[in-house]
Amino acid sequence: MIKLIAIDMDGTLLNSQKEIPQENIEAIQAAAAAGVKIVLCTGRPKSGIVPYFKQLGLTGEEYIIMNNGCSIYRTDNWDLIHYESLTTSEIAELQEACDDFEGVSLTLTGEQSYYEVADQVSDLVAYDASLVFDLAKARTLEEVAQEGEIIFQAMYMGEAERLDAFEVSFGESLSQYYSTVRSQTYIYEAMPKGATKASALKELAQYLGLEKSQIMALGDAANDLEMLEYVEHSVAMGNASDAIKQICRYTTSANDQAGVAKAIYDYVLN
Template sequence: MIKLIAIDMDGTLLDHNKKIPEDNIIAIRKAAEAGIKVVICTGRMQSGVIPYFEQLDFAGHDEYAILNNGCSVHHTSDWSLHSYSELLREDVALLAKASADYPGVYLTFADQINYTVLENVVPDLVAYDAGLVFTEAKPVNLGTVFDNRPIFQAMYLAEKSVLDIFQAEQAELLSKTFSTVRSQSYIFEAMPKGVTKASALAKLSADLGYSPEEVMAIGDADNDLEMLAFAGVSVAMGNATETVKSIAKYETSSCDEAGVARAIETYALKK
């Protein structure tokens, strides 16, 4: 019996127009009404999740959200922190050193409220990405980046061709100290070592008394791989990468065809 459903956002809960299909909303509400915990599990920061979560309208249910690719877990009733992992000053210094010789690679950070970039002014690409999570990026330096603590995660943003070179030359070194993932063509992320969506999901499941066999996860991208491997019921979206499809037990329809709703109906609410 499924007691918790972990749902990725972009390319999963959201269609390609960044909207939640109505069928997904209906199915998620039915799951919550059936007593199943519904956990949004995303790389987004808090500001990029709340407007969508409000559309789900859980009517008093206290759910959870795993944000920042597993760095923070929140109670959705008031968005207080349930648990979190953070980057330290020496981590930020190492991350800054890694990108120092790469013009066009911008090091950004997410805390609970702020989206910051280690630059004198906010580059257009960073401003664009901040807009996707309904906030504005702020420039910081190594002396001011920790004015707002904790810092959950870091992201390197760059045009794809530039980021390809950076990743090829720096990913192996960075992965010795951080959990890293290329989450989008223009984003390479670095979290505290050992932190992934799966690590946060495993801890939350244990806190709630659920075994992996009672967890269902739905995702589409490589930052969902560990989460899908953890869950007893793993579902790849129809638009998922081939790597995701290869490890998931099941496949649903695409994000533009309310694949989340079909998965919930088939694997969580089935009699």
């Protein structure tokens, strides 16, 4: 019996217009009313999640896995119950990798702030921050350290061609010391080693006393891979990559056809 549903956001819960289809809201509310835990599991930071979570209308004790598994929050009081973070020396090492790589900048996701390590915020970073309802701050590494926030993860940003070249040059070495994923054409992410959506979902399952056989997860992209491999009830969105579909137990409709709702009715509330 499925007792928890882990749902990716972009490309999964959200349609192409970055909206939650009403069918998804109704299915999620029906699952929650049946006693199933609803866990959004996303690469987004808190600023880019809360407005959507409020639309779901859930009032019970729910949880959200954020920052690609680097943080877990309770939604009834927004307490941070578990996190992984980058050290000052790790951040300096990550910055050094792109110091001389023109067109690629390092951004940092803190508990409260979205930083770009630069003299001024670039247009690309400002655009990405706007997608999560935030404003990026240009800071030096020293200033970031002085502000004292928990830094959950880092993201290299650049136009696709420049980031392709950066990944070819540094991807292999970075992956030895960090959990890395190319989550968007313009984003290459670096998390603390071992931190993924799967590691956070496993942590949360233990916290709640659940087995992975009691969890269903839905996703569409590379940063969902470990999570979908971890659970027994894995669901690929109809718009997912072939690599995702091949490792999943089920495939549902696309995100523009309310595939989350279909999966909930097909595999949880049937």
